Amino acid sequence: MTTTRFAPSPTGYIHVGNLRTALMNYLIAAKAGGTFILRIDDTDPARSKEEYVDGIKRDLEWLGLHWDRVERQSERLDRYAAAADRLRDMGRFYEAFETPTELDLKRKKQLNMGKPPVYDRAALALNDAEKDKLRAERGNGVWRFKLDQERIEWTDGILGEISIDAASVSDPVLIKADGQVLYTIASVVDDTEMGVTHVVRGSDHVTNTATQIQIIEALGGTVPAFAHHSLLTGPQGESLSKRLGTLALRDLREQGVQPMALLSLMARLGSSDPVEMRTEMAALIEGFDIGRFGSAPTKFDVQDLFPLTARFLQAQPYEAVRARIDALGVPADIAPQFWEVTRENISTLNDLDGWWAMFRDGAEPVIEDEDRAFVAQAMELLPEGPYDADSWGSWTTTVKEATGRKGRGLFMPLRKALTGQAHGPDMSQVLPLLQKIRAKG
Known part of the structure; x- marks a missing residue:
């Protein structure tokens, strides 16, 4: 069975970059009738917060990305410890004691010599007595996975054929000196034991994937089908990394962006298919094909979400x-008509607040100096309400006959006097909804 996962760390709120990963994994599972796992990667107790776990779930529910089950890495530490023991037993796991300063000096020396800045495996030459001495002086070391220094190859679902020389990559640290289990091994153990068949994530994980493939194989697991999507940039190609915090889904929700508008954009952004507004998840699922996505950086403009939201509404x-x-607080008897009048003139539902305030309280009139006498005369000719669909036509006909004005010179000053706006819905629909008219000559 096809099984995918979305594995956020609860150290912040989901942003559009996270969403791209979540959506692709969700759509793959949904299209195959498979399983979509929400896996909370909370192995960092200092930074993980329950409020972010709740926020992640709330955002996914808002979008309609329903998971089949939830897993938490903090509840699986024994499984990672068991995997670490297996790697030690097979000679693929070793303790290293270099300080960050020492590692930095080594990297600089290698770069000066024109060599790749790869960990030199000096810790493998330590005997037991030397290790004991270093532990006494520095405390526990980090645990590194010993890579087989050969080419690591796979067919990527987006990038195509990938080949990475493991000799050009440092042996990855899997457990920190304080005992914290890092993503690299925790993810491998989870993917293997949970039967994950497909993994979609950002292209910044490509090298990480290469090392994880070797860890999976060392532990006897089956390598999933990997795909690495392009990273998002701003509309001018600028990096979004510093702005992602302002593109949190909860902020977009508060701005009135509709879930299907966001999903319709993200399900096609960066692919060879045009963005199409979909009103149902089933259409997104049916039309999704991971192979249609490219490797080039993908431009994202948050402003594109508002025309899509307007079309949806x-x-x-x-x-x-x-x-x-x-x-x-719109009265029930006029609420359906209020929606008919306003829905063509809003970008988000938040815009309804301003429209209802105008209908309820009347707009601040906008009257040009040359129109003041005309508007005053017209308002004297406006009969008492209530008004219906014919009232605007009847009134403007009377005003035309009394003043001789016609066309734009007749209608525009009256629209601006009643609504404070030069554009908007048909006035024959607006007039019956006005609860109060504030126009003064």
Whole structure:
């Protein structure tokens, strides 16, 4: 069975970069009728917070990315310890004691000699007495996985054929000196024991994948099908790394972005297929193909989400937004008409607040000096409400006959006087909704 996972660390809120990974893994599993695991990578107790776990779940639920089960790495530490013992027994795990300063000096020396800055495996030459002495002086060392220095190859679902020389990569640290288990081994153990068949993640993980393939094989696991998607940039190609914190999903939600608008964009962004607004998850699932994505950096512009949100909302019936309109306090007898009038003129549901304030309290009139006498005369001719769909036509006909104005010179000053805006819905629909008219001549 196809099994995928999304494995966020609960050290912050999900942003659009995380979402790309989550969505691709979700769609692969959903299309195959498989299993999608939400795996909380919380092996760092100092930085992991329960509020972020709750936030991650809330964001995924908002998007409709429903997981089949939740796993937490903090509850599986015994499994990682067992895997570490197996690696030690087979001579693939060794303790190293260099300080960060010593490692930095080694890297600089290698670079000066024109060599790749790879760990020199000096710790492998230590005997037991030397190790004991270093432990007494420095405390426990880190534990490194001993790579077989050969080429590591796989067919990537996005990047194609990948070949990395393990001799050009440092033996990865899998356990820190304080005993904290790092992602590299925890992820391997989880993927192997949970039967993960497909892993999609960012292209910044390619080298990490190469080392993990060797760890998987050392532990007797089956290597999943790996795919590495491109990284997002800003609209001008600038790095998003410093801005991702401002592109958290919870912030987009508060700005009124609709889930299907966000998903429709992210399901196609960076692929050879055009972005198409979908209103149902089933259509996204059916149209998804990981092989359609490219390796080039992918431009993301948050402003693209608002036209998509507007298109989504324009297609929504009143019942779909009824709760939001009820919360504004719109009277039930005019609420459906309020939605019909406003839905073509909003980018997000947040815009409804301003429209209802205008209808409820009346707009601050916008009247040009040359129109003041005209507007004053027109307002004298406006009959008392309530108004219906014919009221605007009847009123403007009367005003035209009384003043001689016609066309734009007739309609625009009246629109601006009643709504404070030069553009908007058809005034024959607006007038019946106005609860108060503040226009003064």
